[in-house]
Amino acid sequence: GVVHVTSFRPFPGRQLVALLRRCRGVAVIERMDNPLAQSNPLAAELKAAFADAAAGAAAYPQIDKLPNFFCGIAGLGGRDVRPGDFVAVAEALAAGKSGLFALGIRHPLALERREDPDVRAPHSFSLRGHSIGGFGSVTTNKVIANVVGDLFGKHVQAFPKYGSEKRGLPTNYYLCAADEHIRHHCELLHVDLVAMHDLMPFAQGDPLVGLRPQGAVFLNTDKPLEQIWASLPATAQQRIRALGLRLYALDTLAIAGELAPSPELRLRMQGIALLGAFLRITPFREEKKLSEQELYPAVEKSLEKYFGKRGRAVVEANLKAVTRGFREVREVPVPAGEAATAAPARLPVLAGPAAPDEGDGRPLRAENFCRVLEAYASGGEEELVADRDLARSLIAAASSARRDFTHLAPDIPEFLPAQCVGCMECVTECPDSAIIAKVIEPAPLEQALAAEPDETLRAELRRQFVETQKFHTLPTKKGEGGGLFSLVIDPTKCKGCGECVVVCGSHQALRMVKKSPEALGWHQKSTAFLHQLPATPKRFLSEKALADLMLSDEAWLYAGGAGSCMGCGEATALRMLLAATGFTHGRDNIGLVAATGCNSVFGSTYPYNPFAVPWTNSLFENPATVAMGIRGRWDQLGWQGKRLWVLGGDGALYDIGFQALSRLLVSGMDVKVLVLDTQVYSNTGGQASGSTFVAQEAKMAAFGKEGTGKVERRKELGLLCALHPNVFVAQTTPAHINHFYRAVMEANAFPGPAVIIAYSPCMPEHGIGDDRAAEQAKLAVESRAFPLFVYDPRKGERMKERFDLKSNPALKEDWYVNPKTNQPVDFIAFARTEGRFRRHFDADGNPSEALKAGQDDRLKNWRLLQELAGLR
Ligand SMILES: Cc1ncc(C[n+]2csc(CCOP(=O)(O)OP(=O)(O)O)c2C)c(N)n1
Ligand code: SF4
Ligand code: SF4
Ligand code: SF4
Known part of the structure; x- marks a missing residue:
């Protein structure tokens, strides 16, 4: 019992x-x-x-x-x-x-699971989905559950795999429908239908595992019907034949692309077409003898429930996607014949530039760690023995460099060298360290090219190197000899967010293109070629041109392959923090103490770690305290020169860990703090924090019958920190490259505690496109939502000497007026561009009273800052 x-x-x-x-x-x-x-x-x-x-x-x-x-x-x-x-x-x-x-692990104490019986009630139906976070699959799954419950009177259970992957990364979801209450709750191994967003799951394990004979496989693919069978791995073909599976296909991305009311909804909407296909290929509709037309009212009701708050157009577009999914899903003919017996294709682990290289006798041995990476890449992690290294969750430095995202996104940037001016903005802003740039002198370039036997390829590679004003014309004029600038997009790291294209802007040297085997082949070759070239000579690096920092190898301390969402603003801030610190202090002189939050989750999802420097995470609330302990020990060891940074979100540092932060600041200890300010608790789905703007819609500050979003005024952590004795404080954004880098360098040089608060756009919680991080951060500054400032206690006796508002536009005015539109860029103008404020605007675009109160809060804050800076 x-x-x-x-x-x-x-x-x-x-x-x-x-x-x-x-x-x-x-x-x-x-x-x-x-x-x-x-x-x-x-x-x-x-x-x-x-x-x-x-x-x-x-x-x-x-x-x-x-x-x-x-x-x-x-x-x-x-x-x-x-x-x-x-x-x-x-x-x-x-x-x-x-x-x-x-239970559940390989360990001497573990009980072995010999069999895994099907404990589902008789006549149950279950689905396992293999998808990508952000493709809308979790919501689709809930909508399917609603429809199956409402229309077919079933008991339904629908849930995603519990895990830490963010948007853009592989994930699973499960659905089970039965005629009676469902008592089990576990990942579904016995299934009737497997849905796949593309062929990738075949390389990451066995997506057909547990599929019953005569079950169905749904495949999202843009391939023509006649090419689909041939595109499957031989082992999959063999299994499909042996089990008598039916194979269905649909191009859901194309449907979403045609129907999405706004570009950022394209990826999220593609999942919903699956609902149409589901209704078509599962037995429920026929059992109930419902016509196609009888399905749609129930579908619409469910769509209204999940998307109603986004407006009628979104509900209607989703309904159309369902209709098209129903009508356009095709059965793929399974040709007769024997399929060759072949071992399942497994993903090789990338040979990364930052190989785990801990020597023998150290807790983390390289051979152990490669074994772990290989197991995770190929879906074999459950086979790993829970030995001493694994049990302590130690992760080798920069292990994420070995993770391959090549097949995640549909698009990838293309570099158009002729238009490039070498400004380095794309390299700096890319959240995934996917763009690598170098300046090289002509002789070593020619030498490297000479080793390339293919003449066409050689010419194409040479064409990638351009003579820019900064690196060629100016040094040539000075008689120093010019360098050639080039950059590559590493296809194994790019998540396809498109932010680089936006920041390149009017230079138009980058554009998104659809991934094709040719495009990927080129990116692989050009990336390998750039990697083998010598490092950028020091003479091309100057501390004055801070945007060029990432040309230096010392600045390259955050590897791609982290599990952050596409376009995440936090990742860019972390990369830039490490670039500026590594450039001046060197990679051996940096330590990081992370508060739990998105940064710790995407920064340490076992076994992937983007950090090339030592990193630790204890709790959500105590990074400042842990850092004080580490600093104390380092100082005993005579390691005063090493820089120690605390990382944490606004939830961690404005709220839950504020007391510990304050304690650190009065201690005077030489610890630096980076606050990744997303204005919500992002990792747990967007609860309001002390940093949330007035009127912003967030969890715990709901908009609806009961509320108008956040009502309390924003807590100004920067000012609170500045009023502690002798603390350096800066409020900045990764989009203001010089301001950000300068602030980090000053913080590192300051003899005592320093706090940097970085505005970090968070796509899902701010309701912005994946390519918008830099643009929204700039708008947040222009609109006084998040003014830039630097407070340096060394600068003088009077507040106005210490408090610097430079780099904000229209310093003496209330609002900055955009010269192109002649319109003031106020907080309401900013709010208009982000989903988190969407419901404050009526059909004619008029703002609500609550949003006006938000504007009032921002203006009061700006005027206070002006007063402190002696401008009022
Ligand atoms: C004491 C405690 N409470 C709650 C949690 C659950 N938790 C983990 S991360 C997180 C939110 C982090 O938000 P924030 O600090 O703003 O960082 P973000 O995820 O936005 O980067 C919460 C609530 C926890 N880990 N510890
Ligand atoms: S699309 Fe995004 S991830 Fe890819 S290179 Fe550009 S900024 Fe980086
Ligand atoms: S942002 Fe555009 S112009 Fe600047 S370095 Fe990148 S590709 Fe070149
Ligand atoms: S901060 Fe936002 S965008 Fe970044 S990983 Fe977290 S949820 Fe995603």
């Missing part, structure tokens, strides 16, 4: 003893590990309750012997707890085993 404890306090000791006293053995399964304790908490309390009963405590049932306690740890490494695990526990218990066991 099974007892499920739902209330831990007051502990139901008497009741549990009464229920279990006749059992010979009791297995206690807890989703945690309490190292060095007597037992996990539930097991400890249960044993205590039995001890009380044995001692004859009042009101306890009498017992004459104790059961055999068998205590288990589940869920380590985020592993699923499966029906087969319960079978293994029951068998071990029946065999009289006692003591401690673990």
